Amino acid sequence: MTEAAAAERPVATGTAPLLRAQNLHKSFGGVHAVFDISLEVPTGSIFAIIGPNGAGKSTLLNLISGIYQPDSGSISLDGQDLSGMRAYRRVRLGLARTFQKIRLFKQLSVLDNVIAGFHVHHKIPAWQYVIHATAFAQDRQHCREEALRLLEFFGMSARLNVFAGELSYGEQRMLELARSLATKPRLLLVDEPAAGLNAAEVDVLLDRIRMLRSRGITVIVVEHNMDLVMNVADRIMVMDYGRHLFQGTASEVQKNPAVIAAYLGGELS
Amino acid sequence: MSDSAISQRVGKEKMLRSRWVGYFLAALCIIALPLIFNDTYWRTNLTICAINVLLALGLDFILGYTGQLNLGHSAFYGLGAYVSTLLIVKLGIPFWAAFAAGVAFAGLAGMFLSLFAVRLRGHYLAIASLGFAVIIYQILLNWISLTQGPLGIYGISPPPAIAVGGAVIADFRNLTAFFYLVSGFTLLVYLLLDQLVRSPVGETLTAIREDEVSAASLGINGAAWKVFAFGLGAAVAGAAGCFYASFVGTLVPDAFYVNEAFTILAMVIVGGMGTLIGPVFGAILLTLLPEILRGIGDLRLVVYGAALTFVVLFMPGGLVQAARMVQEKLWPGGRAS
Amino acid sequence: MTTTIVLQQAINGVVFGSLYVLVALGLTLIYGVLVQINFAHADFVTLGAFAAYFFMHLIGAGYILSIGVAFLVGGALGWLINASIFTPLRRRGNELLPLIATIGVSVMMQNLMLTWFGPIPYAFETQYSSQVIRFAGIFVSWQNIIIIAVSSVTIALLYAFMKFTFLGKALRAVSQDRETAGLMGINPNYLIMLTFVIASALAGMAGAMLAPVLVLTPFAGTSVIVKAFAIVIIGGFGNVEGTILAGLIVGLIESYTTQFLDPGLIDIVVFALLLLMLAIKPTGLIAERREENV
Numbered sequence: 001m002t003e004a005a006a007a008e009r010p011v012a013t014g015t016a017p018l019l020r021a022q023n024l025h026k027s028f029g030g031v032h033a034v035f036d037i038s039l040e041v042p043t044g045s046i047f048a049i050i051g052p053n054g055a056g057k058s059t060l061l062n063l064i065s066g067i068y069q070p071d072s073g074s075i076s077l078d079g080q081d082l083s084g085m086r087a088y089r090r091v092r093l094g095l096a097r098t099f100q101k102i103r104l105f106k107q108l109s110v111l112d113n114v115i116a117g118f119h120v121h122h123k124i125p126a127w128q129y130v131i132h133a134t135a136f137a138q139d140r141q142h143c144r145e146e147a148l149r150l151l152e153f154f155g156m157s158a159r160l161n162v163f164a165g166e167l168s169y170g171e172q173r174m175l176e177l178a179r180s181l182a183t184k185p186r187l188l189l190v191d192e193p194a195a196g197l198n199a200a201e202v203d204v205l206l207d208r209i210r211m212l213r214s215r216g217i218t219v220i221v222v223e224h225n226m227d228l229v230m231n232v233a234d235r236i237m238v239m240d241y242g243r244h245l246f247q248g249t250a251s252e253v254q255k256n257p258a259v260i261a262a263y264l265g266g267e268l269s
Numbered sequence: 270m271s272d273s274a275i276s277q278r279v280g281k282e283k284m285l286r287s288r289w290v291g292y293f294l295a296a297l298c299i300i301a302l303p304l305i306f307n308d309t310y311w312r313t314n315l316t317i318c319a320i321n322v323l324l325a326l327g328l329d330f331i332l333g334y335t336g337q338l339n340l341g342h343s344a345f346y347g348l349g350a351y352v353s354t355l356l357i358v359k360l361g362i363p364f365w366a367a368f369a370a371g372v373a374f375a376g377l378a379g380m381f382l383s384l385f386a387v388r389l390r391g392h393y394l395a396i397a398s399l400g401f402a403v404i405i406y407q408i409l410l411n412w413i414s415l416t417q418g419p420l421g422i423y424g425i426s427p428p429p430a431i432a433v434g435g436a437v438i439a440d441f442r443n444l445t446a447f448f449y450l451v452s453g454f455t456l457l458v459y460l461l462l463d464q465l466v467r468s469p470v471g472e473t474l475t476a477i478r479e480d481e482v483s484a485a486s487l488g489i490n491g492a493a494w495k496v497f498a499f500g501l502g503a504a505v506a507g508a509a510g511c512f513y514a515s516f517v518g519t520l521v522p523d524a525f526y527v528n529e530a531f532t533i534l535a536m537v538i539v540g541g542m543g544t545l546i547g548p549v550f551g552a553i554l555l556t557l558l559p560e561i562l563r564g565i566g567d568l569r570l571v572v573y574g575a576a577l578t579f580v581v582l583f584m585p586g587g588l589v590q591a592a593r594m595v596q597e598k599l600w601p602g603g604r605a606s
Numbered sequence: 607m608t609t610t611i612v613l614q615q616a617i618n619g620v621v622f623g624s625l626y627v628l629v630a631l632g633l634t635l636i637y638g639v640l641v642q643i644n645f646a647h648a649d650f651v652t653l654g655a656f657a658a659y660f661f662m663h664l665i666g667a668g669y670i671l672s673i674g675v676a677f678l679v680g681g682a683l684g685w686l687i688n689a690s691i692f693t694p695l696r697r698r699g700n701e702l703l704p705l706i707a708t709i710g711v712s713v714m715m716q717n718l719m720l721t722w723f724g725p726i727p728y729a730f731e732t733q734y735s736s737q738v739i740r741f742a743g744i745f746v747s748w749q750n751i752i753i754i755a756v757s758s759v760t761i762a763l764l765y766a767f768m769k770f771t772f773l774g775k776a777l778r779a780v781s782q783d784r785e786t787a788g789l790m791g792i793n794p795n796y797l798i799m800l801t802f803v804i805a806s807a808l809a810g811m812a813g814a815m816l817a818p819v820l821v822l823t824p825f826a827g828t829s830v831i832v833k834a835f836a837i838v839i840i841g842g843f844g845n846v847e848g849t850i851l852a853g854l855i856v857g858l859i860e861s862y863t864t865q866f867l868d869p870g871l872i873d874i875v876v877f878a879l880l881l882l883m884l885a886i887k888p889t890g891l892i893a894e895r896r897e898e899n900v
Contacts, residue, residue, distance in 0.1 A: 091488030103483035120488035129468040338702045396835045400877040411870040570717040577710030
């Protein structure tokens with residue numbers, strides 16, 4: 001399995017990293033959630049962040065996506081400094097994310113959820129929002145077709161008109177991914193995507209994430225599930241108590257004594 | 270094009286046609302009503318109805334589509350009425366210019382208020398809007414040199430007649446003509462809001478209402494859209510105020526007391542918030558019901574309060590939900606949305 | 607001369623302030639434990655006042671006793687509204703629906719009271735309103751003294767209850783993290799009901815004490831509720847110390863505005879302050895920010 005995966009993996013080019021974070025600090029009420037974290041994510045790679053519960057992984061993701069602003073330190077996307085930039089602005093730069101606790105629009109259908117993701121890409125002159133003329137119709141058509149394609153990629157074509165709240169957990173995860181891809185990101189942040197999925201669903205998920213990489217999308221995954229991480233990530237960063245513990249390839253991580261100690265009694269096998 | 274795509278297209282066109290049929294029927298109703306009810310009493314009621322529909326539409330756009338609990342809609346109603354009237358009466362500004370000014374002022378006030386509480390939990394906005402309505406009412410009541418306070422402003426004229434080449438087409442002192450003016454305007458506003466809601470703007474607003482954090486992850490600037498929606502809804506209320514003033518001819522602050530905001534809220538909730546068509550019927554029902562059931566005149570407000578509570582508890586989708594349930598019973602097997 | 611006026615108004619400010627605190631404390635306790643607002647809270651104040659009035663005038667009982675009756679009536683109303691509205695709606699999970707439902711209840715209550723009691727103000731005279739003590743040129747009626755005494759004792763008891771008893775700590779636990787509190791064997795439903803009963807009992811009691819110094823009509827509640835909300839926001843939702851502080855401040859602002867400016871401006875001043883707070887520090891005077899969990 002690892003051999004085939006290695007053969008498929010594109011060679012990391014010598015280009016600048018897509019995402020660079022330097023010396024990030026974030027505290028809540030005196031407790032350090034993230035302490036002096038730096039990382040570089042090469043373009044077109046899959047970068048995993050792992051660590052025990054409370055290690056600060058989700059906080060780090062929230063810092064990158066802009067929900068929190070760091071107390072100090074900087075983040076840049078493709079050379080552009082993200083300091084002070086609110087979350088919604090980062091989407092236009094090509095940054096998308098999913099959430100650990102699934103946040104779909106439960107009262108909307110599967111299709112409408114994905115179409116909502118095209119928000120930053122509409123090409124409609126303002127007046128046509130009121131008087132629906134040609135550009136409006138073309139945009140609607142285009143969005144719909146794109147949405148259908150995305151949903152097909154995630155195997156949800158049969159569930160188009162179902163309300164998102166009625167989907168199974170695994171389907172909701174897929175829908176969330178499809179929706180975030182509607183924003184046409186260069187960098188996708190995925191927060192614990194395998195939580196609550198069975199083995200078969202995890203396999204499909206793995207597959208999709210690999211396919212995303214082969215389409216040039218850089219992926220950062222926060223995960224507990226070691227299978228997913230070891231089989232798919234090009235590079236892994238281990239966190240513990242908000243601090244950087246170790247960074248390296250899958251095999252390096254598995255052998256590192258500090259990592260093993262942190263996970264004592266945990267999931268590393 | 271595949272089979273399913275073709276049937277989608279056809280289905281969409283059917284819906285489109287039925288929507289325009291709906292508008293056509295509405296226009297017919299509007300034209301017919303004052304001719305059927307040709308006494309002053311009912312024509313007055315119909316006009317008040319139209320004004321209330323306008324108010325309910327504005328509030329539904331704010332509450333139903335962006336989830337902002339605005340408890341002070343009466344403030345924007347009052348601002349529109351007083352600003353336009355004062356401009357006409359004190360500065361002699363022509364009616365429609367004053368109308369535009371009243372609408373703009375109310376809209377800006379709405380945006381201003383929304384800006385305050387935009388990043389806070391819904392309860393903060395609810396209370397701030399209530400406080401705002403109280404402040405506006407107190408200003409209208411106490412700034413006597415400007416508004417004449419409780420004594421009121423008298424002798425407000427209706428809009429100037431429309432004349433083409435010396436021949437008068439519409440004289441708005443005529444109750445029927447005025448009704449046509451207000452309900453025509455209301456129908457246009459409905460059309461405008463409906464078109465917006467059926468465009469990506471509607472999706473955006475729904476996304477914000479459902480989950481603002483999630484919406485932000487799709488690039489939606491929740492704060493800006495909420496302020497925009499509030500401004501538009503408040504502007505619509507301002508227009509209602511302008512019409513009210515020129516309709517009743519007398520302007521007193523009490524017409525814009527905070528209780529009015531709760532009445533409008535009841536119309537939106539009873540009709541079904543977030544549906545646009547629901548509040549239309551909610552407004553019509555709650556305006557006309559007390560007139561039809563004459564005996565309960567004094568208990569009118571108790572009925573509003575009860576309606577509000579029971580709808581929220583037992584049928585939160587209001588009339589629209591009830592209608593859908595009836596539709597399901599009679600024609601089972603409909604599809605989502 | 608001016609010092610006397612200042613002191614006189616200070617007393618008035620504390621009198622009204624402590625009553626506002628009683629009302630606002632109820633709101634803030636409910637918000638702390640349930641993150642909800644009972645819009646009919648002020649109508650509990652009004653109904654408490656009427657209950658005290660009728661108890662006194664129909665049965666001929668003493669004033670102090672009627673305050674107790676108002677306390678009980680308030681508590682019963684609190685239980686009722688929790689059982690009929692807040693508990694059923696909690697399952698729906700919509701943040702704003704309960705508030706809207708209680709607006710309906712408030713409108714109903716006010717207008718039912720209007721039908722039953724009429725719009726003409728009731729003169730709520732007690733033997734204490736006319737007896738006045740005088741010191742240092744300041745007039746204080748026994749009514750005012752009772753108000754200050756009863757309020758301070760109640761607030762102190764409540765504060766001690768929250769800080770030192772098991773139930774009080776359980777209440778604070780539930781307001782900080784309902785799930786965890788539940789896991790620790792505390793029954794949140796019971797506690798929420800208890801909170802409603804206490805909060806509304808305070809409101810009823812405040813009504814019985816307010817009525818002799820204010821105008822008793824079915825709409826007495828409205829004049830109070832808006833100020834109570836302002837106090838809750840200025841003090842910080844769910845923050846007991848902040849509410850006490852804010853209540854006294856608002857009471858003082860009110861009396862000084864009445865004295866030195868114009869009574870009609872009271873609402874404007876208080877609300878301008880509210881909006882200012884929202885713009886600068888929306889979480890209130892003392893409270894800390896609660897980060898939303900993503």
